[in-house]
Amino acid sequence: MTASTPLDPGSVTPATVVAVRRSLDGRWASLRDEIRARDDFAQLRVPPGTDTETYRDRVWEMLAQLAADGHALHGFPTSVGGHGDIGGSVASFEMLAFADLSLQVKSGVQWGLFGGAIQALGNAEQHARYLPGVMDLSLPGCFGMTETGHGSDVQSVHTAATYDPRTGEFVIDTPTESARKDYIGNAARDGRMAVVFVQLYTAPEGEQPERHGVHAVLVPLRDEDGTVLPGVEITDDGHKEGLNGVDNGRLAFHGVRVPRENLLDRYGSVAADGTYSSSIESENRRFFTMLGALVRGRVSVSGSAVGAAQLALTIAIRYAEARRQFAAPGGDGEITILDYLAHQRKLLPLLARTYALRLAQDELVEMLHDVQTTREAGGDVDEKRQRELESRAAGIKALSTWNATEVIQVCREACGGQGFLSENRLGTLRTDTDVFTTFEGDNTVLLQLVAKGLISDYADDFGNLDTLGTIRFVADQVLDTVAERTSLHSLAERLRGATAGDDDQLLDASAQIKLLDDREEHTLDSLVRRLRPARGKGVSAARAFEIFNRAQDHLLKAARSHLDGLVLDAFNRACEAQQDPAARQLMRQVCDLYALSVIEADKGWFLEHGRLSAARSKAVTAEVNRLCLSLRPHARALVDAFGIPESWIGAPIATGDEERRQREADAHAHADAGEHQV
């Protein structure tokens, strides 16, 4: 692999931009193009400052419009009239990030979470009965998982469903205020039914009630007129930092009875007499299999975060190309702010990281599609591959949502006061995406999941989100051997073979990969050594927790190190696959900037561990600066390659209005200077 070299501005043509866009669009490029062609998409936005009730109304209307257009069909099974295209459903969901994020999240609640849960956990009869209404919006629904007292720790939810064999019904109860289902989209206003996650209890006649762990039950909330049903208590979560077009609320149930058929019973069912049965014996494994089936939600949030970051960068880079500030000494007129290294340093490494995450996200969606399509067709999915999917979804979701938060914030600041005005969208993008880092799994908890995937081979009873509960298991069973690493580094292996050890080539992809691989391996090895003393029956629970807790930052670092390598691999694969020479050269430079920015951000580690000499470490910073300067002429082309249609951008500072203003200002200023000649 050759080092990247700067490109002449002239060699990047519209065709280059198209070629880069193809790389970024991935397997669902033609679906993305279809959606891009929709003129009406730009209308799918609600003016900032709209009051909450009007906003909710408007989002509901737009959702109905999407439903009428068949937007919901992609991901649902062909048996109920859907397209059976899971990857397509994620890609089309992503595109809504360019419209209104409340609309996107509301659609995600209805079709991704509510419909997706029925699809993933329900049986064929339930599919036929409910999914058509889910798709056409005649059955608006909720996804009742999170409780006020239990967010990421879903396994500890307290809502109970107790089977009553006398009537053949489940009795749904919310035992405490903190067991209320909370932050539930569609709950405060529109939902008619909810998938409610409960602790399932059965008590065959004459026997003690038995708990079978977390299951999902369909519970009607409102009648056709929207009146809340008896025993259901709904409160509004009220105003939120963002996403105020979504009607989040709290649900509590007081002795609500639903028929036995309302249990979504793919992984566990209850016979009329109350006998419980499941194809998966271990409660823990059953729980994680069920959660695993719902992984699409996490993948979708990740895609939305990448889309929001792309839009923010498009706005900020267009503005930075038009905005001039401070006169150059001896120069004519003021300097374009993107010509300042400090401004490039703010935006371009984040642009490179967003490229990298876009490409990693594309691979994630392909993996999701392949795994779930195989399963829906009745095929066997390797359990290891399923776990790999879940681990990647967790990790990429964490990286891409944190990336969105940082990118949009930096873009807002890079646009100054203009960025603070809602008309320029950055403020709204920030507030609407803020919760992404903590919903669909808190990012810190997700990284721990990734780390645990790395240090264990996922024995049957292992792999849950409860980090602490598994310390003993990890310590006792798997810490002797560092588990085999994931098999995702095949390209890396090949490249490593080629030029590993060549110390001076920071722009050599294989050298970059080697640095990240080394870090991952060392971090993981040393983590395992640190956790080993927690092993053995002689170690108290308190001591085991202490050992784990003192290494928690190390655990998180291991996860991040792994993910950085995985994302870089995706970028390298995309560069390799790119056929257009100019596009490939451009992408290689962006990839170099990504890799070196990652290394620069953690140069302390590389120096501490002898992976970089002091001189080479300084060279990393110098190279990042050089890459910023040499990519600066192509910044506009790089955001154009995101392919966000002009009419969707919607920010006056990005769509020429501001450029016009500035030109006019310059013209007047010159005239003015002439008029008042000193």
Add this chain to the structure above:
Amino acid sequence: MTASTPLDPGSVTPATVVAVRRSLDGRWASLRDEIRARDDFAQLRVPPGTDTETYRDRVWEMLAQLAADGHALHGFPTSVGGHGDIGGSVASFEMLAFADLSLQVKSGVQWGLFGGAIQALGNAEQHARYLPGVMDLSLPGCFGMTETGHGSDVQSVHTAATYDPRTGEFVIDTPTESARKDYIGNAARDGRMAVVFVQLYTAPEGEQPERHGVHAVLVPLRDEDGTVLPGVEITDDGHKEGLNGVDNGRLAFHGVRVPRENLLDRYGSVAADGTYSSSIESENRRFFTMLGALVRGRVSVSGSAVGAAQLALTIAIRYAEARRQFAAPGGDGEITILDYLAHQRKLLPLLARTYALRLAQDELVEMLHDVQTTREAGGDVDEKRQRELESRAAGIKALSTWNATEVIQVCREACGGQGFLSENRLGTLRTDTDVFTTFEGDNTVLLQLVAKGLISDYADDFGNLDTLGTIRFVADQVLDTVAERTSLHSLAERLRGATAGDDDQLLDASAQIKLLDDREEHTLDSLVRRLRPARGKGVSAARAFEIFNRAQDHLLKAARSHLDGLVLDAFNRACEAQQDPAARQLMRQVCDLYALSVIEADKGWFLEHGRLSAARSKAVTAEVNRLCLSLRPHARALVDAFGIPESWIGAPIATGDEERRQREADAHAHADAGEHQV
């Protein structure tokens, strides 16, 4: 100075908390206590989700209430009925950060910016005529500095005031759309008058018009009924990411005539015949003297940012002490999230930095007070001291506003979904303070101002915000010698003498200071060497710009390195001054955490430059972890020491409601488990 040692939980008593609070409150402690005692303060908030017009109404009403209570009097001269207490005006402004930030900013516009400009730039007659109405709100006004096309580069504003000697009036004109005054608080709805920053032109009869640079003129905007006056064009900036209780707008002027007496003429006046005169000959120096007189605005924003960060940390740490998640293996019940190292790592270093900035801010306010009080009393202020004040104000404002953005964001995430609900205030704090990093001077531009202060002795014609225009000057005149360093490190000097070079004592204050001092010195020396080639008449302007631009990241690093040291000095001084032994020990630990976090964040630099060995660098990280664990029991005491009254906190997750919920949940859960005994 002895190393900090962990404290027993029991040794931190309510008296310790009071002692720490005294340190944080600084010179205006009793004024702060007076304001804390105000019960009605908690009512000074507007419910989230309030529509813009209602919000503006409500903020106006609250502002009137503050005016009626005499809140505005602190900072105004005794000659017009004020208290002449400049530091007190900043301290009382800061306290409003705990109420509603729109109210705070609106008060800042009225009394700090509009009133402050009249006070700083006007003459005694103007004071007597306008300030009473400013204080009692009968004359609501605007501060018209920023233009759409010119934010931080105020010297380039295009609005013109041309003197017409025939009528004795100035004619105010907005030559282009981008010369409109923009983001102007009080403009869209309430302002009756504006201080407008203009390029001043005079043309004594028969002569060519002459430009005298930027001046400030009082321009009426609306009549008593609120009707916009002829020639004045006002548009609303519309909805913003935050601060929607402030009516920001754009002002344009079309041949608006105001009497000659409306020029705020402390630094430049125009005689009836159009003759211009000023006590400061150089236009550049006059401009920066004028801006320097307005430094209070920047100091106030900085204080507000510190206050907002304190409130966010109070909420997040109280929540983290109450919230439990995931069961410990073998333990009873779930673990308090603040017991996780990852959670401590998120919050405690930021808490330490907020302590440090609080103390640096206190010193800044004292300096402001002393300098401006001396000047208002007619005394002489050393020009060097004035520049030091401006440089510190710029630097501390940049650090504290970026700190607020980061702190509030992390606190939001640390509170999960609860943090996203507006009732818990974190989302609103985030959006309301977001613009702080770019208003009152863009932070990146401010850091450049600090850096330039470091590399030059501020010759008369030097020291403006236009970095580029001064490259030549810097290169030609001052680069041969690294200018004398600031004299602020006196404590550092003393401590350095004591134990410098003692390599193993990371917890030794002098060792920490030495590391930061070394970094500052080395960064500055090497910066000067990099810029030296820009020197000489043979170097083209383009080349000089290129040399400067390629070192821009280095320039920013020099500024930050300097500021980190300055902030650490403030913290050390406060520890030294603390008389209560437990409070002192506690503060020393927090100070260690601050210093070591700063070093850890830049460990790459310390390793590259041989200031830390690999082993010592790793020890820094281990020490930060140890400090997090040993400060954890005192986290609540540390936020209690911010002294935010219970009734002002206002977030249900922080004020016991959530604790009650959680206790109840635990009780029920146990009962529940018993009931369904397996």
